[in-house]
Structures are given as structure tokens and as C-alpha cells.
Amino acid sequence: MRTGLQKWSLWLGAAAFLALPLASWAQLSTDQLKAWESAPSAVSHVGNVTGHAKDAAADYRRYCVGCHGELGDGNGEVAQWLNPPTWPKPRNFQLGIFKCRSTPSGTLPTDEDLFDTIARGMDRSAMPQWSTFTKQERVDLVAWVKHFSPRWANEKPGDPIKIPPEPEVTPERIKAGRDVFARVQCWKCHGVQGMANGPSASTLTDDLGAPIAAFNFTEGSRPKCGDTDQDIYRIFMTGLDGTPMPSFADNIKPEEAWDLVFYLRTFMHQPSKEKQMAKQLNLKPVDPNAPPPSGQQ
Amino acid sequence: MRSRYKFAAVLSAVVLLCSGALLLNPKVSAAGEGKITGTVKLDGTAPHMKGIDMSKDPYCVKANATPVHLENVVVGSGGGLEHVVLYISDGLTGGALTAVPSDEPVFDQRNCMYTPHVLAMDANQKFKVTTSDQTTHNIHPNPNPMTGNIPWNQSQPPGASPVEKSWKATEWIPVQCNIHPWMHGWFAVVKGPYATTDDSGNYTINNVPPGSYTVTAWQEDLGTQTAKATVAAGAAGSANFTFKAK
Numbered sequence: 001m002r003t004g005l006q007k008w009s010l011w012l013g014a015a016a017f018l019a020l021p022l023a024s025w026a027q028l029s030t031d032q033l034k035a036w037e038s039a040p041s042a043v044s045h046v047g048n049v050t051g052h053a054k055d056a057a058a059d060y061r062r063y064c065v066g067c068h069g070e071l072g073d074g075n076g077e078v079a080q081w082l083n084p085p086t087w088p089k090p091r092n093f094q095l096g097i098f099k100c101r102s103t104p105s106g107t108l109p110t111d112e113d114l115f116d117t118i119a120r121g122m123d124r125s126a127m128p129q130w131s132t133f134t135k136q137e138r139v140d141l142v143a144w145v146k147h148f149s150p151r152w153a154n155e156k157p158g159d160p161i162k163i164p165p166e167p168e169v170t171p172e173r174i175k176a177g178r179d180v181f182a183r184v185q186c187w188k189c190h191g192v193q194g195m196a197n198g199p200s201a202s203t204l205t206d207d208l209g210a211p212i213a214a215f216n217f218t219e220g221s222r223p224k225c226g227d228t229d230q231d232i233y234r235i236f237m238t239g240l241d242g243t244p245m246p247s248f249a250d251n252i253k254p255e256e257a258w259d260l261v262f263y264l265r266t267f268m269h270q271p272s273k274e275k276q277m278a279k280q281l282n283l284k285p286v287d288p289n290a291p292p293p294s295g296q297q
Numbered sequence: 298m299r300s301r302y303k304f305a306a307v308l309s310a311v312v313l314l315c316s317g318a319l320l321l322n323p324k325v326s327a328a329g330e331g332k333i334t335g336t337v338k339l340d341g342t343a344p345h346m347k348g349i350d351m352s353k354d355p356y357c358v359k360a361n362a363t364p365v366h367l368e369n370v371v372v373g374s375g376g377g378l379e380h381v382v383l384y385i386s387d388g389l390t391g392g393a394l395t396a397v398p399s400d401e402p403v404f405d406q407r408n409c410m411y412t413p414h415v416l417a418m419d420a421n422q423k424f425k426v427t428t429s430d431q432t433t434h435n436i437h438p439n440p441n442p443m444t445g446n447i448p449w450n451q452s453q454p455p456g457a458s459p460v461e462k463s464w465k466a467t468e469w470i471p472v473q474c475n476i477h478p479w480m481h482g483w484f485a486v487v488k489g490p491y492a493t494t495d496d497s498g499n500y501t502i503n504n505v506p507p508g509s510y511t512v513t514a515w516q517e518d519l520g521t522q523t524a525k526a527t528v529a530a531g532a533a534g535s536a537n538f539t540f541k542a543k
Contacts, residue, residue, distance in 0.1 A: 095442045106449030151442060184454040185433035188354075188476045199353045203478040207439050207448060239450050244475030246435035246452040250460065289355070 042147035044111040044139055051111075051139030053147040059137055060144050067126060068093060072148030078126070084210040088125045096149035097207070099240040100225035105247035107158025108151060114142045116226070123222045124213075161237050164254050166229055169262050171277050177263025180256050182286040184248055186236075189214040192285035194267030199288075207242045214244075217267035232261050333502040333526045333534040337381045337494050337514055341542025343372040344518075349479045356432040357409035357477065367479070368414040369518045377498020378540060380415040381516045384487035385502065386523065388510035394489045396504075397421050401461070404472075404482070406434045406453065411472070411482035415517070417491045418484065420467055426460040428453040436460060438472040438484060446470060446486070469515065483517055505534065512536040519543065 042053040060068075069076040072093035079090050091098070100117050101109040118138050121129035130138065146152045167173065181187065189204060191197040194217030206212045215223060224240065225231055237257055239247035252260065265274035266283065346366040351357035371379040397419050404416045407429040418424050426436050433454040440446035444466040451460050464470065464486045474480035485491075492500040502512070509527045519540040526534035 097442060097448060105451060106447045149442075151447075154445070155447075184452060185476075188433060200476045200478070203353075204475055205478070241448065241450065244435065244437065244450070246437065246450040246475075248452045251452055251454050251457050 042143045042152065044114075044143040044146060046111050046115045046135075046139045046142065049135055049139045051136070051141070051143040053140070053143040056137070056140035056144035059133070059141060063130070064141070072145070082126055084206070085213040088122075088206075088212065089208065089210060090126070093145050093148035095242075096151035097242045099242060101158070101238050101241065102160035102234055103158030103238060104161060104249060105239040105241055108155055110157045110160060111139075111142050111146075114145055115139060118142065120226055123224055161234065161249065162254070163230055163233055163237075164258070167255075167258055169273050169277065171281050173259045174262050174266060174274060174277055174281065174283065176256065177259035177261070178283060178286060180252060180260045181263055182290070184251055186260075187286060187288055189244065190217065192288055194218055194264065204244045206244070212243055217264060218269055220269035229258075229261050229265075232264060233257055236260065330503075331505045331507055331528040331530075331533065333383075333385075333505055333510070333512060333528060333536055335383075335500060335512075335524075335526075335536045335538065337378045337383075337498045337500065337516075337538045337540070338376045339370070339372050339378045339519075339542055340376070340539045344370050344542060346370065351409060351477070351479070354409065354432055354477060356430070360408040360430070361410075365408075365410060367481075368410075370516070371414070371496070373496040373498060375497065377494065377496065378516060379494055379496045379498065380413065381494040381498070381500070381514050381538070381540075382415060382417045382485040382487065382491060383493070383500050383502055383512055383514050383536075384417070384491040385489050385505065385510045386513040388508055389489045389505075393504070393506050401425050403427055403459075404484070406430050406436070406474070406480070409434075409477050409480060411480060413482075413493065415483045415485055415493060417493050418464070418486055419491065420465060420486050420488055421463050423461055423463045424484075426453070426462070428455070428457055431455045433476060434474045434480070435476055436472065437475055438470050440464070440468050440470040440484075444468050450475075469517070485515065510534070514538040514540075516540055 044051040065076055066078045067076045067082070067090035068074055069079065074090040074092035076090060082089055096108055098109045098113065098117070101107070101113050103109055103113070115138055118130050118133070118141055121127050133141070187198050188200045189196070189198045191201065196214040196216035198214065201214045204212050204214060223232055223235060225235055235245070237247065237249045237252065239245050262274050265272050266278035268275070346369065349365045349367065351361065351365070368380065373379055402416055402418050402424045404424060405412045405427045409430060409432065416424065428434055433452060435450060435452045437450040439448050442448060446464045446466050446468055453460065464484065467486050467488050470484040470486060472482050472484055490502045490504045492502045494500045505528050507528050507530050509525065511523050512526050513521055513523045515521045522538050522540065524536040524538060526536040528534040
């Protein structure tokens with residue numbers, strides 16, 4: 001039998017042990033929260049909802065800080081265990097460079113773009129879908145993400161690219177899309193069958209020098225920035241900043257861009273009208289050794 | 298009647314001012330004709346530059362009849378260092394510092410290499426990226442966005458029209474092609490007049506008004522060096538540099 005004193009000291013020890021991390025957490029977060037609240041009042045607007053950075057501090061602290069870090073530099077505790085290309089490193093918010101944008105390469109994304117990314121998550125990365133947040137919470141988080149980079153104080157987001165209405169899919173359009181695929185040489189990285197096995201695929205690196213994989217259209221996962229036809233259109237017309245994927249806006253006309261979207265659909269695992277048509281056309285992959293159509297725009 | 302005289306007076310004043318400006322103008326451009334010349338050399342054995350394996354892209358292999366090497370340190374005749382950027386890091390004031398040249402330097406993608414390997418330019422000066430190749434390149438500069446220079450990434454398939462851009466801040470900006478990973482070059486963004494060395498290591502910085510200056514030489518692998526130069530009216534300044542081989 002233990003004495004009363006022994007029992008008490010045991011309880012005290014256990015309580016102290018439990019309280020220690022809590023105390024240090026509380027102290028750090030109080031300081032940090034103060035700094036955060038005095039930070040420039042970053043706001044965001046999505047639809048008719050206005051987000052305020054300071055309202056997202058607690059959510060960021062609880063759900064995001066593990067990967068994206070206290071300072072938003074992508075150096076959270078978990079970051080060291082994320083190894084590219086299988087697990088891309090968390091985004092460094094201080095740089096203000098984002099993959100999924102509706103705006104031209106080299107410009108800031110819109111608030112909607114960031115909002116969509118939080119909700120959608122990032123396929124083939126550690127970033128989950130944050131569908132548990134309310135719309136207000138997500139809009140607040142957008143403001144929070146923006147407050148890390150001085151770029152938002154000095155620059156405006158780019159003008160979203162204009163996407164013409166989607167035309168009807170026809171076999172002619174799919175064939176025309178194949179010609180675009182051959183002309184701008186998407187296959188150099190993505191491969192002639194969209195299997196991410198083009199000649200340049202193995203040496204791709206991102207802006208930080210980490211290895212990165214080209215998108216494999218055939219394995220059934222979603223494109224990184226969403227899987228609607230508009231999302232795919234946007235990817236190659238804006239580029240994925242920070243990655244090897246460039247913008248083709250200067251070299252693919254809007255109507256050709258739709259043709260290319262339809263052709264890319266034929267690679268995808270999911271059944272589609274495009275896939276059926278390609279089958280009926282008996283469409284062969286492009287020939288990587290064919291001389292490129294010279295001087296053509 | 299009166300107003301007619303007034304008009305004549307104003308008109309003659311304008312004519313006088315204009316002709317005065319014209320008369321003064323040659324003096325200004327005479328001041329702009331000053332220059333700093335010199336040579337940049339490498340002291341020691343030139344480092345081995347790796348050969349480039351272009352077998353990823355048969356077009357690139359065919360385009361280069363002789364083997365191609367990396368261009369980080371290129372040494373020409375007499376130990377002259379090519380692709381060194383020279384600019385005036387101290388002593389420039391007023392228009393000589395802030396004037397932005399109107400010509401547009403060209404960075405060409407030719408035979409799956411960058412020509413030139415290092416493109417110097419003034420902050421806010423427009424420059425062009427062109428392609429002479431029958432293969433798709435992506436032109437992907439990677440500056441530090443904290444400087445105000447924002448990274449971008451654009452494709453240039455065969456026959457693509459030039460990409461016209463400029464940089465806001467001074468910075469050594471690496472540029473690469475992700476499709477052809479050996480393609481690596483630099484945008485050297487400086488403030489004020491600049492020059493890059495030719496294949497013998499010679500350079501001339503033009504449009505330098507008379508005065509005393511600090512000239513800085515930058516080489517991507519060997520770092521920076523500074524030297525003093527004085528430009529007198531009608532006499533070019535001179536500054537020579539020697540980088541020690543690593």
C-alpha cells in the first residue's frame with residue numbers, strides 16, 4: 001500500500017508532465033497570436049463573404065502549422081518527412097507562388113483560386129481536402145495565407161484568363177487536339193500516351209531543385225488543379241508556377257485549347273465521349289520522331 | 298494688335314529655347330561618350346567543363362556537330378574569361394544611373410543552348426527571349442520573389458514569337474529549360490551602364506560620364522571583384538580583373 005504522500009506526489013508528477021507541453025504551447029501561441037493580430041489586416045473576398053486573417057489564426061495553428069510552419073515558410077515539423085517527388089514539400093506562402101491559378105504565369109492568384117485549393121486539396125500530395133471548414137473559415141484562411149507574403153501589399157492578382165464557352169466534342173476536334181499535342185510537344189514530358197514517360201520526364205525538378213513528376217493521365221488520379229474541362233484548360237494556359245509546367249498561352253489559341261482538352265481526355269482512365277470517339281477514329285499516338293511543323297503558329 | 302505682338306514674343310521665346318536645347322544637347326551626348334574598358338582574366342588552370350549529353354532530344358544531338366560543354370567558366374585566348382558581367386557599382390549619379398536603355402537585348406535558344414549564356418540588362422530594360430530551334434523549350438527564370446522580380450515559366454514551341462519581359466530589381470537570375478535540363482543561363486540585372494566580356498575577356502562599358510567609379514565584375518562560379526576606374530573628358534577609364542581559378 002502506498003502512503004497518501006506517495007499518491008499525491010504521483011498525481012502531481014503526472015499533472016506536471018501533462019501540463020508542460022500545454023504551458024509552452026500556451027505561451028508561444030499567446031505571443032504569436034498577439035503578433036498575428038497586429039499584423040497588417042489582410043482580408044479576402046470570395047463571393048459575398050469577406051475573410052479576416054486574424055480570425056483564421058486559431059484554425060491555422062491547429063490544422064495547417066504542422067506542414068506549412070509557424071512562419072508560413074513550408075518548414076513545419078512534418079515537412080522533413082515529406083520527400084519529393086512522391087510527397088511534394090509544403091508550399092512556402094512567403095514566396096506567394098502558387099500552382100493552381102486562373103491568372104497568367106508570374107502573377108498572384110485570385111482569392112477564389114486559393115479558396116478552391118483549400119477546399120479541393122492537392123492530389124498526390126499530403127494536402128487533404130479541407131471540406132470540414134465552413135465557407136467563412138476557408139475565406140478567413142485565404143486572408144491568413146496571403147498575410148505571409150509581402151507580395152500582396154505590392155502587387156495585385158493577375159487578370160483571370162478568359163475561357164470561351166466549351167464547344168461540342170467532335171472527332172475533328174479530337175484530331176485537331178492531337179495536332180496541338182504534337183506541335184507544342186506536350187509529349188516531351190507527359191509521353192505520347194500521357195503516361196508521364198516522355199524523354200524529359202525523368203529529370204524534371206521544381207523551383208527549389210526537388211524532383212517532380214509529370215502528370216500521368218492514365219492512372220486514374222485527378223489533375224492537380226481540378227478535373228473539370230475548364231480546370232484542364234486553365235492548367236496549360238496559365239502554367240503551374242513553381243513547377244516545370246509552363247504557360248502555353250502565347251502559343252495555343254483559345255479554340256485550339258479546347259481541342260487539346262478533348263484530346264487529353266482520351267488518355268484518361270475514366271470513360272468519356274472523347275475516349276469513345278478516339279477508339280472509333282482508331283487514333284494512334286503522335287510520332288515523337290516526326291519533324292515538327294516548322295514555323296507554324 | 299497687342300495680342301499679335303504677345304504671340305510673336307512667345308513664339309520667338311519658344312524658338313530660342315528649342316535651339317538652345319539643341320545647342321546644349323551635343324555637350325550632353327559628349328559626356329555620355331565616356332567609357333571604361335578592360336580585360337577579365339583567369340589565373341590558373343581552367344576548370345574542366347562537363348560535356349553535355351543531349352541524347353534526350355535527337356534534334357539537339359543533330360544540331361551540334363561538335364561536342365558541347367557546360368559554360369559555367371569559359372576561358373578564351375590568353376586566359377580571357379568570357380560571360381563576365383561588368384557594371385558600375387559606385388559613383389554614378391542622376392541620369393547616368395537611372396536612364397534605362399531603349400534597345401532590347403536578345404536571349405536566344407539556339408541548338409539547345411542559350412546564346413548568350415549570360416544576358417546582362419538594366420533594371421526595367423525590356424529584353425526578348427527568342428527561339429531558333431525546331432524543338433519545344435520552356436523558358437523558366439527563377440528569381441527570388443522577395444526582390445520584386447517574379448518568376449514565370451513560358452513555353453516556346455518551334456516558330457514561337459519572342460517573349461518580351463523586363464525585371465524590376467537588380468539580381469543574378471538563373472534561367473533554365475526543364476525540358477532540356479542542361480540548358481542553364483543567367484539574366485544579370487544591374488543598374489546603370491553595363492557590359493559583358495567577349496571570348497577574349499575584353500569589355501567596354503559605354504555611356505559613362507567623366508568621374509571616378511567602382512567597377513564590379515561578376516562571374517557566376519567565381520563571384521565578384523571590384524576595381525577603381527576614372528573617366529576623364531575624352532579619355533576612357535580602365536579596369537582589369539583577374540579571377541583565381543578554384
